[in-house]
Structure formats: structure tokens, C-alpha cells
Amino acid sequence: MEIEKVKPIKKFWQEFKKGFVITNPVFVLVLGLCPTLAVTSSIDNALGMGIGVIFVLLGSNIIISLIRRFTPPIVRIPVFIVVIASFVTILSLVFEAFIPPLYEALGIYLALIVVNCIILGRAEAFASKNTVFYSIADALGIGMGFTLSLFIVSFLREILGTGKLTVFGLNLFSIPVLSQLPLSFFIMPPGAFLVLGLLLALFRWLGVLKNE
Amino acid sequence: MLKVNNKNNKKFNIDKLLKGKAYPLIFLSLIVLVSVVLLMYVNSITKAKIAAEKETQIIEQLKLIFPEMKDYKYNKDEYYEVYSSEDLIGYAFTAIGKGYGGDINILIGINNNFLIESINIISNTETPGLGTKITENFFTDQFKGLALEDVNLTKNGGKVDAITGATISSKAVVDAVREELIKKIELIKNKSN
Known part of the structure; x- marks a missing residue:
């Protein structure tokens, strides 16, 4: 009896942890690069996007897992899209009503969570095949892994591109020389590609070292 | 059976x-x-x-331009009439500039003589650290007291200096302000006649 009770919780943690490193959506699965490149020009936007994605992923994973037995395979993708789009619309209305500054900052990228392939990917690959319990673990793990990846990219871009670190309007610190002569290149779109490319290479290298 | x-x-x-x-x-x-x-x-x-x-948000934004504002009326011609306790002290309206990263929403306030009281960037999606400098006072303060004919970049014969590294954003703001001023001043003049 005891073993059976422990097992699901252990598996819950495994499904949760995998999102951070083993199947990190950005650096390992290389999914959802569009928002990763677009909203990481400041830490505020990256964190706001991360929170939005966690909410939508959690909602869509739970619902899709609940209805998985009744969903006819032939219409599963339209069903997933409707569920995901509903959650994104709810999120966008709630943000607009209660946290307008974040709503303004995220702009179009909030609505574009609908087409974020991480969410559709998890619905297809995980939630439609697993129980609600593990789907929650998967959503939280992958969602937080995504947020963490956005945070790393935006942290590097903001530090290099402005020489300062500002979180929700609070100036944490500024680097003496860099803040006067910031490398604005890193805040512009090409900087996003460079930072993301180098981070992908780093994660690949770490993966290779681990396998050896 | x-x-x-x-x-x-x-x-x-x-x-x-x-x-x-x-x-x-x-x-x-x-x-x-x-x-x-x-x-x-x-x-x-x-x-x-x-x-x-x-x-x-609108009240807050209008108060930034007209600190003595007590009341406002939204006109069907899409501009605000701003009142201190009794008197009409000016007009305000929004303009949309086509920036480098998307739309720039600008609130423009003018006084009864059609001189710019102040402008305010309500929202923008410009490049952080470069284009977003259009929201800072050193840029927007340049518009204070300008007449319509002076609303242009310095290199084009106006009195507004573009921000280094953010020429597109600066030009978008200046152009949007100028075009909206032309439209709205015409409307207001027609109405008072």
C-alpha cells in the first residue's frame, strides 16, 4: 500500500523537474523561440510572459487531460486550439482589468500565446495521453522551465544592452562604464539571436559533457 | 429476453x-x-x-498636461475639452504614430491659442533603451509652447531635436503630432465659428 502511495508523488516530481533541465522547452526542445526572441528585451516583459504561459499551460493541460477520453482524434487539434485560445482570452481580459501596466507591456505577445508551440506541444504530447495529476506537474515544470529560460536570456540582454537591471520599475543596480556606453545591439532583435544561440550552444555542450 | x-x-x-x-x-x-x-x-x-x-487613466493623463483641470468633456469629434472650475482652458486629443516597433499612442494638449501645452506618450512598443527614450521628459518637453509650424525635426526646419539612435521613433512622434494638430485645430476652429 505504502509503495503505491509514494510512487505517484515521486512520478509527479519527476514530471515536474524534467521541464527545468532535461526537457527544457527553450534550450533542449527548442520550442517557443518566437516569444523567447521577442519579449526578452527586458526582464519585466519576460517574467510577465512567463506567468502568462504558466497560467495558460496549466489551464489547457488540465482541461485537455480531462476530456482526453471523449476527444475524437480527427478533431483533436481544433479542440486543443479552442481550449488554449479560451484561456488566453481569459488571461488577457484579467490582465487588462487588474494589471494594466503588464497588459500594456506585453502588447501583442499576450494574444500570441495562442500560437505558442510549447502549449500546443504539451497538449498533444503529454496532456492528451496522461492523467490530470501528471498533466499538472508537466504544465508547472515546463511552464517554469520556460519562464526560467526567458529570465536567463532577458537578464543577459538587459545587463549588456542597458548596463542596468530594472525589475518592475525598481532599479536594482547599474554597471559604471556599461550604463554610460551600453551595447544597445543586445537589446535589438539581432542581439536576441546571438544570446539565444550562445546559450543553446552552452546547453548542448553541457549535455555532451554529461553523456560522456 | x-x-x-x-x-x-x-x-x-x-x-x-x-x-x-x-x-x-x-x-x-x-x-x-x-x-x-x-x-x-x-x-x-x-x-x-x-x-x-x-x-x-485618461483623467490622470489629462492632469499631467493640465494640472489645474477640474472637469473634462469628450466631444463627438474625438477631442477633449478641458475645464478648470468654470473656464475652458484647452483641448486634448490622441494621435497614433507609426513607430519602429508598432503604434505609439500620444496625448496632445493645446491651449486656447492653439499652442502646445504639453504632449505625453501614453504607450509604445519601441526598442527598450533606445526608442523608449521618446517617453522621457528631455524629449517631450521640447514640444511645450510650440506652434503648429514648429512641430518638425530640426533638420526639417522645425524645433524638435531627434534622439540619437532613435530617429525613426522621434520622427514618428513629430509627424503624428503635426498631422493630428492640423486636423483637430481645423475642427475646433470650425466649431467655434
């Missing part, structure tokens, strides 16, 4: 429904219906809050 037959019939019907050709269509319609009802409900809750939020 009869009972068994009944059971078989029921089971058969459910299977028929689940594997029937119409089932995917019915299921998808059901999902869409649930989604629509849910969204209508969320919309009905948040609608009032969103409208109230926009209202307070």
Missing part, C-alpha cells in the same frame, strides 16, 4: 454515438459552445473594471 435486448440496444446506441460520423462535429461544437459561454461570463465581469481603469 426482453431485458437483455434492451441493455444491448442502449450500449449499441452509445457506441454508435461515440463512433458515429457526426460525433467529432458534435463534440467540437460542444467545446466551442462551452468556451463561448465561459468567455461571455469573464467578459461581463471584467468589462466594468476595464472601462473604469481606462477612465481613471
